[in-house]
Amino acid sequence: MTAAPSPLDALSAGTLIDALAEIAEAAAAVIRPYWRNAVVADAKADDSPVTRADRDAEALILERLTAPWPDVPAVAEEASEAHGRPERAPELFWLVDPLDGTRGFVRGDEHFTVNIALIHGRRPVAGVVTAPALDVTWAGGPGGAVRRRAGGAWESIRVRPRPAVALALMSRGVKPEDAAKLAELHGCVEWRGEDSSLKFCRIAEGDCDVYPRTGPTSEWDTAAGQAVLEAAGGRVLGPEGAPLAYGKPGFMNGAFTAYGA
Structure with a gap:
């Protein structure tokens, strides 16, 4: 009997990143017509918003992932959110956030993303993040971290050496006084707010230095961005200093900090 195809084989062969990027960029094309077009958001059980763009993009991603890797x-x-989170995590699985930053997307902001990550042994071993409004995709895996504009070639990216005046990124929902304290706690005299998993990518490409997160997030919010950042030489650590792991109860994260150099 022939063994079922595995994305780990594609990862080893160096073809997985391109395949995932094409899927994420196809999802971005689904999302783009809804952006700044009076999109209507429904409220989920946790009061977070969801739109038809989220649902349509997720349907495309799941279909495209299932076709080559049905198992x-x-x-x-x-x-x-609709059917309940799985009770247990397998050894190998995908984490998908079809539209991270939905609140900003509904407002017409640019900083929302499509996220696909492969988790193996509780670690994000490959991930892609696409920003539909910016037309940019970031990706990370064993071969390093890369970035491309739509239709362009991949270019390597790397975290920067920590500068004398380090810059922190915060979620835009953080109050300015709290953001300033968090930035100072991490040795940063400056900070700026940004939505979605773009924060991981900004650090990975050497634009910023640290992203502290004190509130809870779902694992699909962070996995692809973590894969990109770690491939670029950065780290994402929990409160005890261990790398952020996946397949936790409820697929939820606690506090963490993403670092560049």
Whole structure:
């Protein structure tokens, strides 16, 4: 009997990143017509918003992942919120956030993303992040971290050496006084707010230095960005100093900090 295809084989062959990037960019094309077009958001059980763009993009991603790798399960945001989060995590699975930063997307902001990550042994071993409004994709895996504009070639990216005046990134929902204290706690005299998983990518490409997160997030919010950042030489650590792991109860993260150099 022929063994079922595995994305780990594609990862080893160096073809997985391109395949995932094409899927994420196709999802971005689904999302783009809804942006700044009076999109209507519904409220989920946790009061977070969801739109038709989220649902349509997730449907495309799951279909495109299932076709080549039918035996690899996916934990995806909208399906999990609608039908319940899985009770246990397998050894190998996908984490999918079809539209991270929905609140900003509904407002017409640019900083929302499509996220696909492969988790193996509780670690994000490959991930892609696409920003539909910016037309940029970031990706990370064993070969390092890369970035490309739509239709362009991949270019390598790397975290920068920590500068004398380090810059922190914060979620835009953080109060300015709290953001300033967090930035100072991490040795930064400056900070700026930004939505979605773009924060991981900004650090990975050497634009910023640290992203502290004190509130909870779902694992699909962070996995792809963590894969990109770690491939670029950065780290994402929990409160005890261990790398952020996946397949936790409820697929939820506690506090963490993303670092560049």
